[in-house]
C-alpha cells in the first residue's frame with residue numbers, strides 16, 4: 148500500500164469508527180455487530196503500527212468511546228475506567244499467557260469471569276454507604292447516575308462487613324435480563340415506540356433516563372466484577388471478589404480460579420454453550436491475572452491493562468450465496484430489502500432469507516448479487532448478513548439496485564433526509580398499508596374485533612369487500628358466508644363482534660385509527676386532554692405540543708392525519724356508525740393556579756417523576772414546554788439541571804423553583 152493510500156484508508160477508518168462509537172455509546176443503537184466493529188478497529192491498529200507516521204493520540208485506537216451525555220453532571224473517576232484488549236482466538240490467548248509467563252517465569256494463576264454484555268458502572272462507597280455511581284463516560288470522567296443506580300434492586304445502598312475499606316470503588320455491569328427486554332419491547336411496540344436493538348442497548352438507555360421511577364420499573368440487575376481501593380482486604384482478585392460478595396454485592400457464581408491457560412480454555416469452551424441457558428447476554432469471557440502484585444508489575448497500555456484480556460465468542464456463522472434481493476412493504480409503508488439465499492443450515496434451522504434493513508446497510512456491506520456472504524444469527528431471531536467473502540466475487544456479481552417504485556402499488560418511493568428507510572407514500576391505496584391498518588384497527592388493544600384475523604382480512608380484501616376499516620361496519624353476514632373457510636357461525640360471530648366494538652372507549656378508538664406515532668399511551672393522553680375528536684382535529688401544533696408526552700414529531704403526525712380528506716371521510720363514516728369519538732366523564736383542570744403559565748421542567752426529581760410533574764402542571768391549568776424562551780414563566784428545576792439551560796434561564800431572568808416550592812405552590816404539600 149502506498150503512503151497516500153494508507154493515509155486515506157486510516158482517515159476513512161477513523162471516521163467510520165467515530166461514527167460507530169456515537170451510534171453505540173450515545174444513541175445506544177449500533178448498526179454493525181461487535182465483530183465487524185472489532186475488525187475495523189483491528190485494521191486501523193495494524194495500519195497505524197505499520198505507517199507510524201500517521202499515528203495520532205486522537206485516534207480511536209488510543210481513546211475509549213465515550214457515553215457522556217449533556218443531561219447528567221460529570222465527575223472524574225478516581226481510578227480511570229479502561230477497556231480490555233480482546234481476541235477471538237485461543238491462539239492469541241496462549242500468546243497472552245506466554246507474555247505473562249515471560250515476566251513470572253512460572254505458570255500464572257488466572258480468574259475467569261463471564262463478560263457481561265450491558266453497561267458498565269463504577270460505584271464509590273464511603274463509610275459503608277453508596278456515595279456515587281458513574282457511567283464509564285470517556286474513561287476519565289463519567290455521568291453521575293447515582294439516583295438511577297439506587298433504584299436497582301441488587302445494588303446495596305448500605306453495606307456491612309469486617310474488612311470493608313473506609314472508601315472503595317466497585318465496578319460491575321448493569322444488565323437487562325432477556326425476559327424483561329422482550330416484555331419492554333412488546334410494550335414499546337404497542338405504544339408505537341422504536342424497539343431497543345438488544346438488551347445491552349436497553350440497559351444503557353435505561354441508565355440514562357432522567358426519571359429514577361421509570362428506571363426502577365425496568366428490572367435491571369448489576370453483576371459485580373472489580374474491586375478497587377487504596378488498601379484492599381486481600382492480595383488476589385479472586386479473594387477480594389469473594390470478600391465483596393460477603394458484603395452483599397452480587398458477584399456471579401460463574402467466577403472461577405484457573406491454574407493454567409489450559410484450564411482457562413476449558414472454562415471458555417464450557418460457557419460457549421452454557422451461556423444460552425443464562426437469563427442475560429454475555430459476549431465472552433474475561434481472563435484476569437489473579438495476583439495483584441503481578442497485575443501491578445504488568446501494568447497498562449494507553450487503553451487497557453496488560454494483565455487482563457477478553458475472549459469474545461463469535462456469533463455462529465455460515466457462508467452461502469446471495470441469490471436475489473426482494474423488497475417488502477410493511478404496514479407503515481417502510482420498504483425493507485430482504486436477501487434470498489441459497490438454503491443453508493445454521494444454529495438449528497435452515498436459513499433461506501436474511502434481512503438487509505435498508506439501502507445504507509447494503510452499501511455498508513458493499514453487497515453484490517451472487518456474492519458469497521457470511522450469515523449469522525445474532526441476538527435477534529431473524530438472521531442477518533454479517534459480511535461478504537470477497538475472494539469469491541466474479542463476473543456474475545452485480546451491484547444491487549434499490550428499487551425506485553413500490554413493488555406493491557408502483558408509487559415512487561420516498562427517502563427523507565436523515566432517515567435510513569425508503570417508504571411508499573401511497574398511504575391510502577397501497578395494499579399492504581391498507582391491510583396493515585385494518586389489522587391494527589381490529590387488534591386486541593384497539594377495537595378488539597374477535598374472529599377477524601390476518602387471513603380473513605386478506606380474504607375480505609381480495610374479495611373487494613373492504614378497502615379501509617370503515618368498510619367493516621357495512622359488512623353483512625350474507626356477504627361473509629360464501630367466502631372460503633367461513634361458515635355461517637363464524638360469519639355471524641364476526642358481525643357480532645364488529646357491533647360490540649361500538650362500545651370501545653374513545654381513547655382506544657383513537658389508538659385504532661393508526662395515526663403514526665400515536666401508541667396506546669399517547670392515545671390515552673390525547674383523549675384525556677382533547678375531550679372529543681373535533682377538539683383534537685382543530686388543535687394546532689402549539690396546542691398539541693403543550694401537552695405532556697406530545698412532542699413535535701407526534702404533533703406533526705396528528706396534524707397531517709387530519710389534513711387528509713380521505714381520513715376525514717372515514718372518520719365521518721365511523722361517527723355515523725356510532726363509534727365513540729368523545730370522552731364520557733372527563734375531568735377538567737383541578738385548579739387554575741397555573742393558568743397562563745408556561746413551565747419548563749429540567750433535571751431529576753425525587754418526590755415525583757418528570758411525567759407526574761407534567762401532569763400536575765396541566766391539572767392546575769398550566770402549559771408544559773421543553774425549551775426556555777422569552778415566554779417561559781417558570782422553571783421547575785430538579786437535580787443535575789443542564790448547565791446550558793441554567794445559563795439561558797439566568798440570562799432571560801426566568802424564575803426557577805425546586806420541587807418542594809412547586810408542590811407548595813399548587814397546594815400539594
Ligand code: IVH
Pocket residue numbers: 229230231260261262263264266267268283319320372373433452455
Ligand atoms: S474487567 C481493567 N470484568 O467489558 C479491567 N469487565 O472493555 C476492567 N465487562 O466495559 C474491566 N464483564 O464493562 C471486566 N467480568 C468482567 C466484565 C467486564 C463485562 C465489560 C466492562 C467494560 C468492558 C471491557
